Amino acid sequence: MRLVQLTVPTGKRETILEILDERKIDYVVTDEISSREYTAVVYFPLPDAAVEPVLDEIQNAGIEEDAYTVVVDAETVVSRRFQALRDEYEDGDVGSDRISRQELQAEADDLTPSFPVYVVMTVISAVVATAGLLLDSPAVVVGSMVIAPLIGPALGASVGTVIDDEELFVESVTYQIVGVVVAIAAAAIFAVLVRSLNIVPPDLVLSSVGEISERLAPDLLSLAIALGAGVAGVVSIATGTSVALVGVMIAAALIPPAGVAGITLAWGQPTAAIGATVLVLVNLLSVNLAGLLTLWYAGYRPENLFDLGETEQRLRQRIVGLVVIVLIFAVFLGGITYASYESGNFEQDAREEVETVLSQDRYENYQLLEFQVVMDDNYPFRNAERVIVTIGGPPDQSAPELADTFHERINGHADQPINVEVRYVGVLERGNQ
Template identity: 75%
Template structure:
């Protein structure tokens, strides 16, 4: 429910009153004595779905933007006529649950802080995320998402496109570009400082840290996170519910991979930054694409009905453009996913081959103690470089025929030659 407060311009009192009477809307009219160009202030309660059509009708009647219009939440309205009005507008579809176009625009504006605050919070969030990745701590990484101010620009671009607010669109686009650059740059600088001051062990292999490695070689499932975040963000803002948790979800799609890209750059491994940078870009684009589609599906249109055709074409072009770019990135992520699948398949088959060989009568006295696949550094399409086996035997030595057999059997499942390192451990009989 909403309470609308509207200043009545000179000569428009009767028009406004007639409009409200025709719609059977209760109102309170008070005279204005401030010697301005307004003769009165009118207050009237509305169900949330009625705000947009009523304000549009009043604007068509000559109430322009020079008049003050304030829309606030109303906790309770007790009125028989109001209940009839609610039954008229609240019909159970998606447009009944959403806020008005005017409120949506104001909400999108309010979610984006000033540039200084946005830049500072983005840098802090990236630094905290970088520290969390080094610590291999999911809790710290989640904390970095909470302070990231990314939801405003991410949703503002979609809102600006659909309601024909090009200023909001350009403002949000600029903020998103700056946010990506700041996040990756801040992470790279902080990671370089960490490396130079030996805060982390010298020679740290970043691919050995789970929180980092999983973002250096992202898979196709990451796309679902971004699309879900975009849809959830728009639904949250459009229904007037809290967007704080959704903001964390959007930040989850952007801040950690940006921090991983910065770490890879600081470690002098630009190829390792390709996957995480691509993940940042595809997530940003996917959030915007999902937001555009969701807003249009929810029924948001430009203020000027005559411009719907033009705006619809513009939105369609942006949707198609975003969809094509997201599809290209999706193919790239799909290739990484297939590479990861191939690695997992190789590991499973190689282990199976080792166990099969050791189960043969000829080598029955030997047993597999440890099995490890060492990956190469060819990010984002990593592959097996070496297989390390720890095998126990009666004398602690591995016969050459067993080593040759294992090498041959393991390499049957590899596209490129894989080294096989065998460590022997003597087993004592009891």
């Protein structure tokens, strides 16, 4: 529910009250003596879904845009006429639950901080995320998402497009580009500082850190996360619900990958930064695409219906452009996903070959203790480089031929030569005396 406070310009009092009476809207009028431009202030409650059409009708009646209008939340309205008004406008679909176009525009503006604050908060968020990634601490990484000011620009571009506010669109796109560049740069500078001061082990292998390795070779599931974050963000802002947690979701799709990209650059591994950088870009574009589609589906249109055709054309162009770019990135992520799938199949087949060999009668005294596939560092498309097979058996026996057998059978499932290393561990078994 909303309470609308509308200043009545001179000569428009009867027109406004006539509109409210025709729609059976309860109102209270107070005389205004502080300015000759306005003669009264009208207060009237409205359901959320009625704010936009009522304000549009009042404006079409000749009320200038500079008329002072305030829309605030109303906790409770006790009125039979208000209940009838709610029944008229709220029919249970998406459009009846959304806030007005005017409120949406104001909300998008409020979610975007001033440029200096935005840059400072982005730098802090990237630094905290980088520290959490190097510490392999999920809690710290989540904390970095909370302070990231990304939801405003991420959703502002979509809002600006559907309501034909090009100034908001350009500002939001600029903020997003600056945010990505600043986040990656801040993460790289901080990681260089950490490494030069030996705060982390100088021989730290990035692929051994769980929070980092999972973002070095992203897969198609990352695309689903970004699209979900975009839809959730738009739904939360369009329905007037809290956007704090959704902002964390959007930041989760952007800040940690940006931190990983900065870390890999600081470690002198630019090729390893490809996967993380692509993840940042595809997440950013997916959030914008989901926002555009969701807002248009929710029924938001430009204020001036004469601009509707031009806005629809611009919307289609931006959607098509985003879809094409996202699909290109999706193919890239699909390649990474397929490479991971092939690596998983190879590991399973290789393990089965080792177990099949050891199940033979002549190797009944041997058992598989550990099986490990070592991947190369060619991110993001990693391949198996080496297989380590650890076998337990009697201390005074060995089976040198196993190395050749394993090598032949394992390489039968590989697209390129794989080194096979066999390690023997003596096992002593003592029975109860």
